[in-house]
Amino acid sequence: MDQPFKAPAPAPAPSQRNNEAPRASRRSRRGLDWFVFFVADVQTGFGAFVAVYLTAQKWTQVDIGLVLTIGGIISLVGQIPAGALLDAIRSPRLAAVVSLLLIGASAFVLAIWPVFPAVVASRVVQATASSVLGPAIAAISLGLVPRSEIGERFGRNAAFASVGTGVAAAGMGACGYFISNQAVFFVAAAFVAPAVFSLMQVRREEINPTRAHGGTNPHPLNIATGFAELSRQPALPILACSVMLFHLANAAMLPLTASMLTVRSASSAPALIAVAMVVPQLTVALLSPTVGRKADRWGRRPLLAIGFLALTIRGLLLAWVTTPHAMIAVQLIDAISAAVLGVLVPLTVADLTRNTGHFNLAQGLIGSAMGIGASVSTTLAGYLSDRFTSSVTFLCLGSVAGAGLLLILLKMPETRPGADDDDDDDDRPAAPTLSPPPGAA
Numbered sequence: 523m524d525q526p527f528k529a530p531a532p533a534p535a536p537s538q539r540n541n542e543a544p545r546a547s548r549r550s551r552r553g554l555d556w557f558v559f560f561v562a563d564v565q566t567g568f569g570a571f572v573a574v575y576l577t578a579q580k581w582t583q584v585d586i587g588l589v590l591t592i593g594g595i596i597s598l599v600g601q602i603p604a605g606a607l608l609d610a611i612r613s614p615r616l617a618a619v620v621s622l623l624l625i626g627a628s629a630f631v632l633a634i635w636p637v638f639p640a641v642v643a644s645r646v647v648q649a650t651a652s653s654v655l656g657p658a659i660a661a662i663s664l665g666l667v668p669r670s671e672i673g674e675r676f677g678r679n680a681a682f683a684s685v686g687t688g689v690a691a692a693g694m695g696a697c698g699y700f701i702s703n704q705a706v707f708f709v710a711a712a713f714v715a716p717a718v719f720s721l722m723q724v725r726r727e728e729i730n731p732t733r734a735h736g737g738t739n740p741h742p743l744n745i746a747t748g749f750a751e752l753s754r755q756p757a758l759p760i761l762a763c764s765v766m767l768f769h770l771a772n773a774a775m776l777p778l779t780a781s782m783l784t785v786r787s788a789s790s791a792p793a794l795i796a797v798a799m800v801v802p803q804l805t806v807a808l809l810s811p812t813v814g815r816k817a818d819r820w821g822r823r824p825l826l827a828i829g830f831l832a833l834t835i836r837g838l839l840l841a842w843v844t845t846p847h848a849m850i851a852v853q854l855i856d857a858i859s860a861a862v863l864g865v866l867v868p869l870t871v872a873d874l875t876r877n878t879g880h881f882n883l884a885q886g887l888i889g890s891a892m893g894i895g896a897s898v899s900t901t902l903a904g905y906l907s908d909r910f911t912s913s914v915t916f917l918c919l920g921s922v923a924g925a926g927l928l929l930i931l932l933k934m935p936e937t938r939p940g941a942d943d944d945d946d947d948d949d950r951p952a953a954p955t956l957s958p959p960p961g962a963a
Contacts, residue, residue, distance in 0.1 A: 554724050572586075575707070605889075608882035618721060656885075660881075672869060688803040735880075748883040752887070768923065770902070771919045778916070802854055814865050825862050827927060832856075833856075
Protein backbone atom coordinates (compact mmCIF):
# COMPACT_ATOMS: atom_id res chain seq x y z
CA MET A 523 0.00 0.00 0.00
CA ASP A 524 1.30 3.40 -0.91
CA GLN A 525 2.23 5.61 2.02
CA PRO A 526 0.32 8.89 2.29
CA PHE A 527 2.17 11.84 0.92
CA LYS A 528 3.66 14.04 3.65
CA ALA A 529 4.64 17.58 2.81
CA PRO A 530 7.99 18.80 4.21
CA ALA A 531 7.80 20.98 7.28
CA PRO A 532 7.89 24.67 6.46
CA ALA A 533 11.11 26.45 7.34
CA PRO A 534 10.82 28.67 10.41
CA ALA A 535 10.66 32.37 9.85
CA PRO A 536 13.90 34.35 10.31
CA SER A 537 12.64 35.94 13.51
CA GLN A 538 11.72 32.52 14.80
CA ARG A 539 15.16 31.13 14.05
CA ASN A 540 16.73 34.04 15.90
CA ASN A 541 14.61 33.34 18.98
CA GLU A 542 15.56 29.69 19.18
CA ALA A 543 18.46 28.41 21.25
CA PRO A 544 19.82 24.89 21.45
CA ARG A 545 19.31 22.99 24.67
CA ALA A 546 21.94 24.08 27.13
CA SER A 547 24.94 21.79 27.34
CA ARG A 548 26.29 20.30 30.54
CA ARG A 549 29.27 22.64 30.23
CA SER A 550 27.05 25.73 30.22
CA ARG A 551 24.99 24.57 33.18
CA ARG A 552 28.05 23.70 35.23
CA GLY A 553 29.62 27.00 34.26
CA LEU A 554 26.61 28.87 35.63
CA ASP A 555 26.75 26.82 38.84
CA TRP A 556 30.34 27.84 39.52
CA PHE A 557 29.77 31.41 38.39
CA VAL A 558 27.06 31.79 41.04
CA PHE A 559 29.39 30.22 43.62
CA PHE A 560 32.29 32.59 42.90
CA VAL A 561 30.03 35.65 42.69
CA ALA A 562 28.88 34.85 46.23
CA ASP A 563 32.55 34.67 47.23
CA VAL A 564 33.24 38.11 45.76
CA GLN A 565 30.17 39.74 47.30
CA THR A 566 30.77 38.30 50.77
CA GLY A 567 33.83 40.53 51.12
CA PHE A 568 31.60 43.60 51.10
CA GLY A 569 29.55 42.54 54.10
CA ALA A 570 30.59 42.99 57.70
CA PHE A 571 34.28 42.93 56.71
CA VAL A 572 34.05 46.54 55.48
CA ALA A 573 33.20 47.83 58.95
CA VAL A 574 35.93 45.72 60.55
CA TYR A 575 38.54 46.89 58.04
CA LEU A 576 37.69 50.58 58.32
CA THR A 577 37.63 50.36 62.11
CA ALA A 578 41.15 48.92 62.01
CA GLN A 579 42.14 51.88 59.79
CA LYS A 580 41.11 54.25 62.62
CA TRP A 581 37.96 55.49 60.93
CA THR A 582 35.27 56.99 63.16
CA GLN A 583 31.96 55.18 63.48
CA VAL A 584 30.23 58.20 61.96
CA ASP A 585 32.31 57.93 58.77
CA ILE A 586 31.86 54.16 58.63
CA GLY A 587 28.12 54.53 59.04
CA LEU A 588 28.02 57.19 56.32
CA VAL A 589 29.89 54.99 53.84
CA LEU A 590 27.65 52.01 54.56
CA THR A 591 24.54 54.18 54.26
CA ILE A 592 25.66 55.52 50.88
CA GLY A 593 26.15 51.97 49.62
CA GLY A 594 22.74 50.97 50.97
CA ILE A 595 20.97 53.88 49.29
CA ILE A 596 22.63 53.17 45.95
CA SER A 597 21.63 49.51 46.21
CA LEU A 598 18.08 50.50 47.01
CA VAL A 599 17.49 53.05 44.25
CA GLY A 600 19.66 51.30 41.66
CA GLN A 601 17.59 48.12 41.37
CA ILE A 602 14.89 49.50 39.09
CA PRO A 603 17.09 51.32 36.53
CA ALA A 604 19.44 48.32 36.53
CA GLY A 605 16.53 46.05 35.65
CA ALA A 606 15.38 48.40 32.90
CA LEU A 607 18.93 48.47 31.52
CA LEU A 608 19.08 44.68 31.38
CA ASP A 609 15.76 44.60 29.53
CA ALA A 610 17.20 47.03 26.98
CA ILE A 611 20.38 45.11 26.14
CA ARG A 612 20.63 41.81 24.33
CA SER A 613 23.36 40.08 26.34
CA PRO A 614 22.94 39.61 30.12
CA ARG A 615 26.19 37.61 29.98
CA LEU A 616 28.16 40.70 28.92
CA ALA A 617 26.42 42.80 31.57
CA ALA A 618 27.41 40.24 34.22
CA VAL A 619 31.07 40.26 33.15
CA VAL A 620 31.32 44.07 33.19
CA SER A 621 29.57 44.28 36.57
CA LEU A 622 31.85 41.65 38.08
CA LEU A 623 35.01 43.40 36.84
CA LEU A 624 33.79 46.66 38.37
CA ILE A 625 33.12 44.94 41.70
CA GLY A 626 36.61 43.41 41.64
CA ALA A 627 38.15 46.81 40.90
CA SER A 628 36.23 48.39 43.78
CA ALA A 629 37.51 45.69 46.17
CA PHE A 630 41.08 46.35 45.02
CA VAL A 631 40.71 50.13 45.49
CA LEU A 632 39.24 49.59 48.94
CA ALA A 633 42.24 47.45 49.90
CA ILE A 634 45.03 49.73 48.66
CA TRP A 635 43.57 53.19 49.28
CA PRO A 636 41.39 53.39 52.41
CA VAL A 637 40.81 57.17 52.29
CA PHE A 638 37.34 58.65 52.38
CA PRO A 639 36.89 59.70 48.69
CA ALA A 640 38.27 56.40 47.38
CA VAL A 641 36.19 54.31 49.76
CA VAL A 642 33.00 56.20 48.89
CA ALA A 643 33.71 55.79 45.18
CA SER A 644 34.43 52.10 45.74
CA ARG A 645 31.13 51.57 47.54
CA VAL A 646 29.16 53.47 44.89
CA VAL A 647 30.69 51.39 42.09
CA GLN A 648 30.22 48.14 43.98
CA ALA A 649 26.58 48.87 44.86
CA THR A 650 25.74 49.99 41.32
CA ALA A 651 27.40 46.98 39.71
CA SER A 652 25.73 44.61 42.19
CA SER A 653 22.33 46.04 41.23
CA VAL A 654 23.02 44.79 37.70
CA LEU A 655 24.81 41.55 38.57
CA GLY A 656 22.06 39.92 40.63
CA PRO A 657 19.30 40.33 38.03
CA ALA A 658 21.77 39.39 35.27
CA ILE A 659 22.33 35.99 36.88
CA ALA A 660 18.57 35.38 36.95
CA ALA A 661 18.25 36.53 33.32
CA ILE A 662 21.07 34.20 32.20
CA SER A 663 19.35 31.35 34.04
CA LEU A 664 16.02 32.13 32.44
CA GLY A 665 17.59 32.22 28.99
CA LEU A 666 19.66 29.08 29.47
CA VAL A 667 17.01 26.49 30.34
CA PRO A 668 13.47 25.85 29.09
CA ARG A 669 10.54 27.10 31.11
CA SER A 670 9.82 23.64 32.47
CA GLU A 671 13.26 23.52 34.15
CA ILE A 672 13.53 27.05 35.50
CA GLY A 673 12.38 26.12 39.02
CA GLU A 674 15.18 23.60 39.40
CA ARG A 675 17.66 26.06 37.86
CA PHE A 676 16.81 28.76 40.39
CA GLY A 677 17.10 26.13 43.10
CA ARG A 678 20.65 25.29 41.96
CA ASN A 679 21.49 29.00 41.91
CA ALA A 680 20.34 29.40 45.50
CA ALA A 681 22.27 26.30 46.58
CA PHE A 682 25.58 27.34 45.02
CA ALA A 683 25.18 30.92 46.27
CA SER A 684 24.57 29.66 49.79
CA VAL A 685 27.62 27.37 49.76
CA GLY A 686 29.74 30.15 48.23
CA THR A 687 28.69 32.58 50.94
CA GLY A 688 29.48 30.12 53.71
CA VAL A 689 32.85 29.12 52.28
CA ALA A 690 33.82 32.73 51.61
CA ALA A 691 32.81 33.89 55.08
CA ALA A 692 34.96 31.20 56.69
CA GLY A 693 37.91 31.73 54.33
CA MET A 694 37.90 35.50 54.52
CA GLY A 695 37.48 35.38 58.27
CA ALA A 696 40.59 33.21 58.44
CA CYS A 697 42.48 35.62 56.14
CA GLY A 698 41.50 38.54 58.33
CA TYR A 699 42.60 36.72 61.47
CA PHE A 700 45.86 35.16 60.29
CA ILE A 701 47.00 37.75 57.71
CA SER A 702 45.24 41.11 57.87
CA ASN A 703 41.85 42.74 57.37
CA GLN A 704 43.21 44.23 54.16
CA ALA A 705 43.81 40.73 52.75
CA VAL A 706 40.06 40.09 52.72
CA PHE A 707 39.57 42.54 49.86
CA PHE A 708 42.51 41.23 47.88
CA VAL A 709 40.93 37.77 48.15
CA ALA A 710 37.55 39.18 47.07
CA ALA A 711 39.15 40.82 44.03
CA ALA A 712 41.04 37.60 43.21
CA PHE A 713 37.79 35.61 43.10
CA VAL A 714 36.74 37.68 40.08
CA ALA A 715 39.11 35.66 37.85
CA PRO A 716 37.53 32.22 38.45
CA ALA A 717 34.07 33.81 38.33
CA VAL A 718 34.69 35.27 34.86
CA PHE A 719 36.28 32.00 33.70
CA SER A 720 33.21 30.09 34.89
CA LEU A 721 30.87 32.44 33.08
CA MET A 722 32.86 32.02 29.89
CA GLN A 723 31.98 28.32 30.05
CA VAL A 724 28.36 29.32 29.52
CA ARG A 725 28.06 29.39 25.75
CA ARG A 726 26.63 32.66 24.51
CA GLU A 727 24.63 30.98 21.75
CA GLU A 728 22.86 28.77 24.30
CA ILE A 729 21.36 31.75 26.17
CA ASN A 730 18.00 32.44 24.54
CA PRO A 731 17.66 36.26 24.49
CA THR A 732 13.89 36.04 24.17
CA ARG A 733 13.48 34.01 27.35
CA ALA A 734 16.13 36.05 29.18
CA HIS A 735 14.05 39.21 28.74
CA GLY A 736 10.77 37.60 29.68
CA GLY A 737 9.44 36.48 26.33
CA THR A 738 10.14 39.25 23.82
CA ASN A 739 13.11 40.92 22.24
CA PRO A 740 14.97 43.67 24.18
CA HIS A 741 12.96 46.84 24.85
CA PRO A 742 14.12 50.44 24.52
CA LEU A 743 15.33 51.88 27.82
CA ASN A 744 12.09 53.44 29.10
CA ILE A 745 11.21 52.82 32.74
CA ALA A 746 7.85 54.63 32.57
CA THR A 747 6.65 52.51 29.66
CA GLY A 748 7.86 49.38 31.44
CA PHE A 749 5.93 50.24 34.59
CA ALA A 750 2.82 50.96 32.52
CA GLU A 751 3.02 47.50 30.98
CA LEU A 752 3.77 45.78 34.28
CA SER A 753 0.79 47.53 35.90
CA ARG A 754 -1.45 45.25 33.82
CA GLN A 755 -0.34 42.37 36.05
CA PRO A 756 -2.12 42.96 39.41
CA ALA A 757 -0.33 40.07 41.14
CA LEU A 758 3.05 41.82 40.88
CA PRO A 759 2.26 44.56 43.49
CA ILE A 760 0.89 41.84 45.77
CA LEU A 761 4.16 39.93 45.49
CA ALA A 762 6.16 43.14 46.08
CA CYS A 763 4.16 43.99 49.23
CA SER A 764 4.49 40.44 50.51
CA VAL A 765 8.24 40.40 49.96
CA MET A 766 8.60 43.78 51.66
CA LEU A 767 6.70 42.46 54.71
CA PHE A 768 8.90 39.35 54.73
CA HIS A 769 12.12 41.36 54.87
CA LEU A 770 10.62 43.85 57.31
CA ALA A 771 10.11 40.92 59.66
CA ASN A 772 13.25 38.93 58.79
CA ALA A 773 16.17 41.36 58.52
CA ALA A 774 16.30 42.28 62.20
CA MET A 775 15.79 38.81 63.67
CA LEU A 776 19.38 37.56 63.45
CA PRO A 777 21.00 40.80 64.74
CA LEU A 778 18.49 40.93 67.59
CA THR A 779 19.12 37.26 68.37
CA ALA A 780 22.87 37.93 68.42
CA SER A 781 22.37 40.80 70.85
CA MET A 782 20.26 38.63 73.16
CA LEU A 783 22.84 35.84 73.04
CA THR A 784 25.59 38.29 73.97
CA VAL A 785 23.58 39.54 76.95
CA ARG A 786 22.66 36.09 78.22
CA SER A 787 25.88 34.18 77.46
CA ALA A 788 28.75 36.50 76.58
CA SER A 789 31.44 33.80 76.67
CA SER A 790 29.77 31.41 74.24
CA ALA A 791 27.99 34.03 72.10
CA PRO A 792 30.53 34.13 69.22
CA ALA A 793 30.43 30.36 68.72
CA LEU A 794 26.63 30.25 68.95
CA ILE A 795 26.23 33.12 66.50
CA ALA A 796 28.58 31.39 64.06
CA VAL A 797 26.39 28.28 64.26
CA ALA A 798 23.29 30.42 63.71
CA MET A 799 24.85 31.84 60.51
CA VAL A 800 26.67 28.86 58.99
CA VAL A 801 24.24 25.98 59.61
CA PRO A 802 21.27 27.70 57.91
CA GLN A 803 23.48 28.49 54.91
CA LEU A 804 24.39 24.84 54.51
CA THR A 805 20.77 23.81 55.02
CA VAL A 806 19.65 26.25 52.34
CA ALA A 807 22.13 24.65 49.96
CA LEU A 808 20.54 21.25 50.61
CA LEU A 809 16.92 22.44 50.46
CA SER A 810 16.97 24.83 47.50
CA PRO A 811 17.11 22.28 44.62
CA THR A 812 14.22 20.38 46.21
CA VAL A 813 12.23 23.60 46.58
CA GLY A 814 12.78 24.32 42.88
CA ARG A 815 11.49 20.89 41.88
CA LYS A 816 8.50 21.03 44.23
CA ALA A 817 7.55 24.46 42.89
CA ASP A 818 6.88 22.88 39.49
CA ARG A 819 4.77 20.12 41.05
CA TRP A 820 2.95 21.82 43.91
CA GLY A 821 2.78 25.34 42.53
CA ARG A 822 4.29 28.61 43.73
CA ARG A 823 1.66 29.78 46.20
CA PRO A 824 1.81 26.82 48.66
CA LEU A 825 5.59 27.08 48.94
CA LEU A 826 5.48 30.86 49.39
CA ALA A 827 2.99 30.29 52.20
CA ILE A 828 5.35 27.75 53.81
CA GLY A 829 8.21 30.28 53.72
CA PHE A 830 6.11 32.98 55.38
CA LEU A 831 4.70 30.50 57.90
CA ALA A 832 8.22 29.42 58.91
CA LEU A 833 9.22 33.06 59.48
CA THR A 834 6.07 33.70 61.52
CA ILE A 835 6.71 30.67 63.73
CA ARG A 836 10.36 31.68 64.15
CA GLY A 837 9.42 35.16 65.38
CA LEU A 838 6.79 33.86 67.80
CA LEU A 839 9.11 31.20 69.22
CA LEU A 840 11.98 33.68 69.69
CA ALA A 841 9.57 35.81 71.73
CA TRP A 842 9.01 32.85 74.02
CA VAL A 843 12.30 30.95 74.42
CA THR A 844 14.97 32.25 76.79
CA THR A 845 17.94 29.86 76.83
CA PRO A 846 20.76 30.46 74.32
CA HIS A 847 20.70 26.94 72.86
CA ALA A 848 16.93 27.10 72.38
CA MET A 849 17.29 30.43 70.58
CA ILE A 850 19.86 28.92 68.22
CA ALA A 851 17.59 25.93 67.53
CA VAL A 852 14.75 28.30 66.63
CA GLN A 853 17.04 30.43 64.50
CA LEU A 854 17.78 27.41 62.31
CA ILE A 855 14.18 27.62 61.01
CA ASP A 856 15.53 30.52 58.96
CA ALA A 857 16.86 27.97 56.46
CA ILE A 858 13.32 27.07 55.38
CA SER A 859 12.31 30.65 54.68
CA ALA A 860 15.61 31.48 53.00
CA ALA A 861 15.43 28.48 50.67
CA VAL A 862 11.82 29.15 49.73
CA LEU A 863 12.16 32.89 49.11
CA GLY A 864 15.50 32.52 47.33
CA VAL A 865 13.92 30.24 44.74
CA LEU A 866 10.28 31.31 44.61
CA VAL A 867 10.72 35.08 44.25
CA PRO A 868 12.60 35.05 40.91
CA LEU A 869 10.51 32.09 39.76
CA THR A 870 7.23 33.90 40.46
CA VAL A 871 8.54 37.06 38.81
CA ALA A 872 9.38 34.98 35.73
CA ASP A 873 5.81 33.64 35.72
CA LEU A 874 4.23 37.07 36.06
CA THR A 875 6.36 38.71 33.37
CA ARG A 876 6.20 35.95 30.78
CA ASN A 877 5.89 37.35 27.27
CA THR A 878 6.23 40.95 28.49
CA GLY A 879 9.96 41.52 27.98
CA HIS A 880 10.18 43.19 31.40
CA PHE A 881 11.46 40.35 33.59
CA ASN A 882 14.50 42.32 34.73
CA LEU A 883 12.57 45.53 35.44
CA ALA A 884 10.15 43.51 37.57
CA GLN A 885 13.14 41.98 39.37
CA GLY A 886 14.34 45.49 40.12
CA LEU A 887 10.95 46.44 41.51
CA ILE A 888 10.91 43.41 43.81
CA GLY A 889 14.54 44.06 44.81
CA SER A 890 13.64 47.62 45.84
CA ALA A 891 10.75 46.28 47.92
CA MET A 892 13.18 43.89 49.63
CA GLY A 893 15.59 46.73 50.33
CA ILE A 894 12.90 48.96 51.81
CA GLY A 895 11.69 46.21 54.12
CA ALA A 896 15.20 45.28 55.27
CA SER A 897 16.20 48.92 55.83
CA VAL A 898 13.17 49.69 58.00
CA SER A 899 13.39 46.37 59.87
CA THR A 900 16.53 47.08 61.89
CA THR A 901 15.36 50.58 62.81
CA LEU A 902 11.94 49.28 63.87
CA ALA A 903 13.48 46.49 65.93
CA GLY A 904 15.89 48.90 67.62
CA TYR A 905 13.05 51.26 68.54
CA LEU A 906 10.87 48.47 69.94
CA SER A 907 13.75 46.94 71.90
CA ASP A 908 14.61 50.27 73.53
CA ARG A 909 10.99 51.09 74.38
CA PHE A 910 9.76 47.63 75.35
CA THR A 911 11.50 44.22 75.53
CA SER A 912 13.10 41.80 73.11
CA SER A 913 10.11 39.47 73.50
CA VAL A 914 7.72 42.21 72.40
CA THR A 915 10.02 42.99 69.47
CA PHE A 916 10.11 39.38 68.28
CA LEU A 917 6.34 39.17 68.71
CA CYS A 918 5.86 42.24 66.53
CA LEU A 919 8.26 40.94 63.86
CA GLY A 920 6.44 37.61 63.83
CA SER A 921 3.13 39.44 63.46
CA VAL A 922 4.49 41.32 60.43
CA ALA A 923 5.45 37.99 58.89
CA GLY A 924 1.94 36.73 59.68
CA ALA A 925 0.50 39.70 57.80
CA GLY A 926 2.59 38.71 54.78
CA LEU A 927 1.32 35.14 55.11
CA LEU A 928 -2.30 36.34 55.07
CA LEU A 929 -1.60 38.47 52.01
CA ILE A 930 -0.21 35.42 50.20
CA LEU A 931 -3.13 33.21 51.21
CA LEU A 932 -5.90 35.73 50.51
CA LYS A 933 -4.67 37.73 47.53
CA MET A 934 -1.78 36.03 45.74
CA PRO A 935 -2.90 33.89 42.80
CA GLU A 936 -1.15 30.73 41.69
CA THR A 937 1.26 31.66 38.89
CA ARG A 938 2.62 28.27 37.81
CA PRO A 939 1.94 27.74 34.11
CA GLY A 940 -0.45 24.90 33.26
CA ALA A 941 0.88 21.49 32.32
CA ASP A 942 0.25 22.24 28.65
CA ASP A 943 2.06 25.56 28.95
CA ASP A 944 5.29 24.51 30.62
CA ASP A 945 7.50 24.73 27.56
CA ASP A 946 8.26 27.84 25.64
CA ASP A 947 5.83 27.63 22.76
CA ASP A 948 7.23 30.78 21.23
CA ASP A 949 10.70 29.19 21.04
CA ARG A 950 9.69 26.18 18.98
CA PRO A 951 9.22 26.11 15.23
CA ALA A 952 5.73 25.69 13.89
CA ALA A 953 4.48 22.12 13.86
CA PRO A 954 4.69 20.45 10.44
CA THR A 955 1.40 20.13 8.61
CA LEU A 956 0.24 17.06 6.73
CA SER A 957 -1.09 17.34 3.24
CA PRO A 958 -3.84 14.91 2.28
CA PRO A 959 -2.84 12.09 -0.04
CA PRO A 960 -3.54 12.67 -3.69
CA GLY A 961 -7.15 12.00 -4.59
CA ALA A 962 -8.44 12.36 -1.04
CA ALA A 963 -11.73 14.11 -0.66
